[in-house]
Amino acid sequence: MSIEADVKTRGKREETKANNRQAILDAARRVFAELGYGATTVRDIIRATDLASGTFYNYFKSKEEVFQALQDDTALRVRPRLRAERIRAATFEEFIAGTFRTFFDFVKNDQTSLATMRRNPELQRMRIDTPEVIAGFEELRADLETAIRNGVMPDTDADLLMAAMVGVAFEVANHMISRSDVSAQDAAEFATALFLGGVHALPKRKRPKAT
Template identity: 50%
Template sequence: MVAAVQSAQGQGKRARTKAANRQAILEAARQVFARLGAEATTVRDIIRETDLAAGTFYNYFKSKEEVFEALADEGVRRFRPRLASIRESATSLQAYLLEAYSAYFDFLNEENEEAIRQGAPHAAMIGVRVDTPEMQAVFEEIRADLEQVAKSTGLSLADSGFLTAAAIGIAREVGDHMLMRRPVDTRGATEFATQLFLHGAGALASKSNS
């Protein structure tokens, strides 16, 4: 019995250590990416920002790209509750888009505030894979949202999958360029992205109904 308890305690300690090491790498990478930019950052730069041995890094990640993707997924997990609250209150397609784009661009700005304040390259999520479980879950959530809002307002969407991809693509590209401008204009980005999407969505809906 004592041996079993000690074994369980040992396993629990190892699990906590592994979680702490992984988080230390992620936090270090966040700082280095903000300071140097994702392209210029090397694995060695990330390791130097931690108290971990060089070999420890590779117990958790194969490359800096994997770390970048993990940070992006972590950001997605933090953003999803905001999207859920928008879903509950949306009364029209335009209202949903305005709130969703506004929430995303505000979130992106908040995530990069320190980098922007320091004048360093921002850590935008450009180039991150979109086939991770987190991103796939968000894709399906937005797709369901668009279908539900459109249905409730009498719209017929030509292809909700393509429209969801377009909505996310607009957010990613406009958001990336928004972060490059000074001052960062989240309101302007929101209005532009919403109108761009609505114009295309309206044309496709009309074509579908003709």
């Protein structure tokens, strides 16, 4: 019924188009996770579907573009949450804390797209920023500018502050993922304390030595 409805409203062409695109994206996610991004070829992706090689190029120009689509998808899922958190914030303490908490929670619960494909067998590690990811950064910068104009945030270079937040967020998230003793809350508290009060304000380490 719902399929028939889709067919009626969108037509068979639109339907298979959407299906094929999704099939490629799904296959790519699987193959990237299995072989690693660098080792994956367009042929690997298309072989993991029941489509022909030529069809791939009706939807994407390269594996890079597929990866970008996956990353952009993730970015578009998390950005509204971050945005909402920052808009809700009345003080800049809430602004910082809400942003970090939301981000680390998301990373913890979305290992599929963010963490799985960070695993790069051939090279040590790499980070790729796609357009929607960068747009998310710009969004943060704009919100910081607004906060500064409203007087809730000290008047400083919003672009550098954005860069610092982004740098801490991604780097700490990586360590959070590879370590088993750091929860999303731990990471958020650490990053928030750093930005609110500097090193002096950082939380004490959990287990100093043992005992």
